[in-house]
Amino acid sequence: MTSAPTTTREPDLGRDVEPDVPWIVIVWNDPINLMTYVTWVFQKLFGYPRAKAEQLMWDVHTKGKAVVANGPKERCEAHVAALHGYGLWATFQQDR
Amino acid sequence: MRTKVTSAGDGGVDIKLDPALRELLASLASQLTDLIDDPEAADSPALARLFPPASMDDPLETLGFEQLMGEALRAGKRESAAVVRATANATHLSPEETLAWMRCLNDIRLVVGTRLSIEEDTDVEALFQDPLTEQAALIYTALTELVGMLSLAADPR
Numbered sequence: 001m002t003s004a005p006t007t008t009r010e011p012d013l014g015r016d017v018e019p020d021v022p023w024i025v026i027v028w029n030d031p032i033n034l035m036t037y038v039t040w041v042f043q044k045l046f047g048y049p050r051a052k053a054e055q056l057m058w059d060v061h062t063k064g065k066a067v068v069a070n071g072p073k074e075r076c077e078a079h080v081a082a083l084h085g086y087g088l089w090a091t092f093q094q095d096r
Numbered sequence: 097m098r099t100k101v102t103s104a105g106d107g108g109v110d111i112k113l114d115p116a117l118r119e120l121l122a123s124l125a126s127q128l129t130d131l132i133d134d135p136e137a138a139d140s141p142a143l144a145r146l147f148p149p150a151s152m153d154d155p156l157e158t159l160g161f162e163q164l165m166g167e168a169l170r171a172g173k174r175e176s177a178a179v180v181r182a183t184a185n186a187t188h189l190s191p192e193e194t195l196a197w198m199r200c201l202n203d204i205r206l207v208v209g210t211r212l213s214i215e216e217d218t219d220v221e222a223l224f225q226d227p228l229t230e231q232a233a234l235i236y237t238a239l240t241e242l243v244g245m246l247s248l249a250a251d252p253r
Contacts, residue, residue, distance in 0.1 A: 031215045081165040084148065091152045
């Protein structure tokens with residue numbers, strides 16, 4: 001979960017950031033959120049099957065963070081807002 | 097009364113809760129809304145936990161995100177808290193109400209946990225022994241049970 005695929009990226013027009021670098025959404029480990037709750041949120045928000053959501057949750061828990069989504073900046077911003085709505089600690093950045 | 101949360105046929109949940117705990121949840125939901133709207137609390141660790149920076153290393157991105165999404169995020173949390181207050185005595189929650197309960201109770205748990213300085217290795221049992229933290233630790237533990245049960249019973253689809 002350290003690199004994001006670049007092949008699904010959509011055209012990113014008219015912005016002053018490096019246009020060829022995709023954006024990623026990272027969820028960070030925190031000591032309060034429950035594993036069951038984090039798994040549920042990944043299923044609910046991204047439509048991931050239970051097994052994939054659980055694997056992502058374990059990545060967050062054991063590695064300290066996991067990339068949970070990638071794509072154009074606007075979509076990543078929307079994902080971060082949704083994750084903050086659920087109380088998860090999420091950030092977005094370009095995948096340099 | 098033992099807390100019990102079970103999946104309901106409509107995608108929501110059936111919920112059995114002690115009446116005193118229901119009253120407490122409604123009150124905590126009100127307090128959460130007050131905290132979100134309290135200008136004096138703007139720099140508090142609890143609010144920083146509810147609205148974390150959207151960028152790890154770029155303050156401009158964080159600021160832009162706050163301007164773009166901040167009000168909608170605050171509105172969403174207020175709305176979930178309002179649903180919890182309105183349905184605090186319900187024995188059945190619709191899928192939408194279940195979602196609001198999970199979001200709001202988790203937010204309250206984040207606030208209480210932050211105030212208790214919960215870390216990975218915190219012994220919550222020990223917090224019961226200290227009169228200063230006993231009540232918050234009881235609330236935290238009740239919320240842990242309830243959010244855990246809701247996460248297992250609620251349908252994520």
